[in-house]
Amino acid sequence: MDAVSDSPRQDPARDASTRVTPMMEQYVEIKAANPDSLLFYRMGDFYELFFQDAEIASRALGIVLTKRGKHLGEDIPMCGVPVERADEYLHRLIALGHRVAVCEQIEDPAEARKRGPKSVVRRDVTRLVTPGTLTEDTLLDARRNNYLAAIARARGSSDDSYAIAWIDISTGEFGVAERDRIGLQAEVARLAPGEIIVSDALYGETDWVPYWREFRHVTPLGRDVFDGATAERRLSDFFHVATTAGFGPMSRPELTAAAACVTYVERTQLGKRLPLSPPSRESAGAVLSIDAATRANLELVVTLSGDRQGSLLATIDRTVTSAGSRLLVQRLSAPLTDVAMIVARHDAVEAFATHRSTRWNLRDTLRGCPDFARSLSRLVVGRGGPRDLAAIRDGLTTASAIGDALGVWPERTAEISAHIEALAAINRDGAAELTRALNDDLPLLKRDGGFIRAAYAAPLDELRALRDESRRVIAQLQAQYAEETGVKALKIRHNNVLGYFVEVTAQHADKLLTAPLNQTFIHRQTLAGQVRFTTTTLGELEAKISTAGDRALAIELELFEELSSRVMLEIDVIKAAAQALAALDVASALAELSVEQRYVRPTISDDLSFAIAGGRHPVVEQALLKDSGPFVANDCDLSPPRDKGPGRIWLLTGPNMAGKSTFLRQNALIAVLAQMGSFVPATSATIGVIDRLFSRVGAADDLARGRSTFMVEMVETAAILNQATERSLVILDEIGRGTATFDGLSIAWAAIEHLHEVNRSRALFATHYHELTALAARLSRLHNATVRVKEWQGDVVFLHEVVAGAADRSYGIQVAKLAGLPMPVIEKAKVVLAQLEAEDRMSPARRLIDDLPLFAAVKPTEKTASADPAAAEIAAALATINPDDLSPREALEALYQLKAKAAKN
Secondary structure (H helix, E strand, O other), X not given: OOOOOOOOOOOOOOOOOOOOOHHHHHXXXXXHHOOOOEEEEEEOOEEEEEHHHHHHHHHHHOOOOEEEEEEOOEEEEEEEEEHHHHHHHHHHHHHOOOOEEEEEEOOOHHHHHHOOOOOOOOEEEEEEEOOOOOOOHXXXXXXXXXXXXXXXXXXXXXOOOEEEEEEEOOOOEEEEEEEOHHXXXXXXXXXXXXXXXXXXXXXXXXXXXXXXXXXXXEEEEOOOOOOHHHHHHHXXXXXXXXXXXXXXXXXXXXXXXXXXXXXXXXXXXXXXXXXXXXXEEOOOOOEOEEOHHXXXXXXXXXXXXXXXXXXXXXXXXXXXXXXXXXXXXXHHHOOEOOXXXXXXXXXXXXXXXXXXXHHHHHHHHHOOOOOHHHHHHHHHOOOOOHHHHHHHHHHHHHHHHHHHHHHOOOOOOHHHHHHHHHHHOOOHHHHHHHHHHEOOOOOOOHHHOOOEOOOOOHHHHHHHHHHHOHHXXXXXXXXXXXXXXXXXXXXXXXXXXXEEEEEXXXXXXXXXXXXXXXXXXXXXXXXXXXXXXXXXHHHHHHHHHHHHHHHHHHHHHHHHHHHHHHHHOOHXXXXXXXXXXXXXXXXXXXXXXXXXXXXXXXXXXOOOOEEEEEEOOHXXXXXXXXXXXXXXXXXXXXXXXXXXXXXXXXXXXXXXXXXXXXXXXXXXXXHHHHHHOOOEOOOEEEEEOOOEEXXXXXXXXXXXXXXXXXXXXXXXXXXXXXXOOOOOEEEEEOOOOOOOHHHHHHHHHHHHHHHHHHHOOEEEEEOOOHHHHHHHHOOOOEEEEEEEEEEEOOEEEEEEEEEEOOOOOOOHHHHHHHHOOOHHHHHHHHHHHHHHHHHOOOOOHHHHHHHOOOHHHOOOOOOOOOOOHHHHHHHHHHHOOOHHHOOHHHXXXXXXXXXXXXXXX
């Protein structure tokens, strides 16, 4: 608690109903400046919250709501949290969507006391804590980036020109990109930002409101933050450059989004300049585009339930550092489309896979490497501690050792060599200085002291000796005085009245009271049998002892700032070293994965090939190895026939539970792994770079938007058919199953033709509509495939093997039996099925295909079965009419003529 009291005071000059204490005046003023945040108001060893903030926090945190005095005659609600546990409570509040303003004491209570007994210790907000601006390890997931994203729209543009900028202030990463609306939403899904900031105008637009509701942390901000006219100047000021041209060409929306990011960071960090990298522009098409639905369906980073376990990421992650794990997430979320860059990553993985001892030694060394990129950011914003300095020390030491070890390795690739060059630039003197300065055992907080090593600073050692060994120092002085006076019984004692004093018996007192000793010993007190003295040296020593602890801590804090300043001089080198170690961790981890799981290097090309031999589902395979046995591998070839034209479409039929969805997903995951730079679970793989990946698998509703399962299916299918290109890979599973049979069959039929004739994409299309298999006779690139099963004594045995051909039935009743449906239901279903099959023995599907024109021959405005001559005649007449050229009378006459034609026919 403050040395100067903050409790309510009685003031007879003011009415009790309107009295406001100085402390509450200060609180109200600070709260008024931060109305949208919960105010953590520092009171000694607690952060306290008052009024509505206290009521909100007590409910959110489950802590006791109490009272503290009165304000304007009313009780003041209050709750508080201990300072040492503040991070825990901050994490919970941020997770619930709250923002927190942290208000600290910014002066010594002794200084406040000098201004008068009623003076309040000065306080001010030192930080605004928001979901996208966290730096503390306790508030962050070490394995994931925490991005702040800003979204801007080009002023006066169509609804199709947007920019997104993203920053992770804990590592300094800064990116920017321009996209259309669909591409923008795909980028947001990829980044999964902790917080999104948008302009007030965009936030309030009706067609955007449902989208913002999908995110917990969306912060609308004023035009000053998203001012395109001042964006370039704000960016230039932040990075201390004359012009932003050095960042690469950026459009006005990109500049606006990037400037919004840095402005928001400056405001939340109250002007502290973070070690952000200059914004790196990501051009359209640089990475494989994957929309939110596809990411969810494929469970790339998390499962559909939101868990990491069971995702592709959890399956392939063999990294040994936090930074490596974050980089793996980035690469998995954004596979490349540049063949040369993909090949370079494959080269690095192959180099480590081939040289086991080098890989093992590297990984053993990396295991002890701390997350020093995040430590650097904390030091820059003033929230670092001794352990962050130690992390820099240990990180640089590890980086230097790895650089030396790999520098003499003759088999390294061009990419590995680039990382080694970054490590070679490290200033080893800085790490050595930190080693000399820091203790082995360090406190979490710098205010706890004790982190500077003995013998590093002589003044500090002296003060510590006084603080920690005052008895020994006093004993040494006592022995010195006894020898100088010849009084062996001389003692130095202490009490609360006199402090330290020299005491001798009465018979020796005259010796100290006469020259020359009376020049050193000053008489203080005479008692019966004892006489007490002091000395100048003893007085000075007492003063040093009483303040030694505070002075020692002050010196340590000064040394901390000096060491931190030296670290700041090497920011760019330290960041480059951290990035190099993360990349080496990912490359060696993927190599370890490839050896452990028998993955192979894929061949990447610029054509439309897609040939997987012996492909396996990475997640399912590892799950089966733990439980039931080996995974059944399957081939998939979507390459263009005779290596010309667009790629193939496979129409996959077969029963439920046979493995169709697994087969579809595994080929999509193999493509993702290949383009992110990993080896793949297959015997061999040749993949022409995919520009967009689409997956419509599974069934789910969206009740929040009022969408049924079928509506969600159609929305996702529409996105695919409207966006897929010749270079895309499309995965579609059971399109049309959510509605009536003929409706669903019709939709699936038309979707296949559209994929074949319009999108011309490489695609896998799984269905239970066996009638669709007849399309292979008309669509040259459509090939039928099925999952083999065997019937045995009325049961079905799933072989999980994909072969050419078409299934003639779905074995739904057998699957229902396996699921445990009652036998009367199973028997009745068999009877009904037999009757239906007898009635439909001569399937009209092939005749229908022969009758219907192909999709490309049907114009969007025509009705498929329109052969009505009257309609044709009227349509021809309408085609000759230009309404803009007709007078009202001519228009009326034209209408009568059309009506006459309709009546005649």
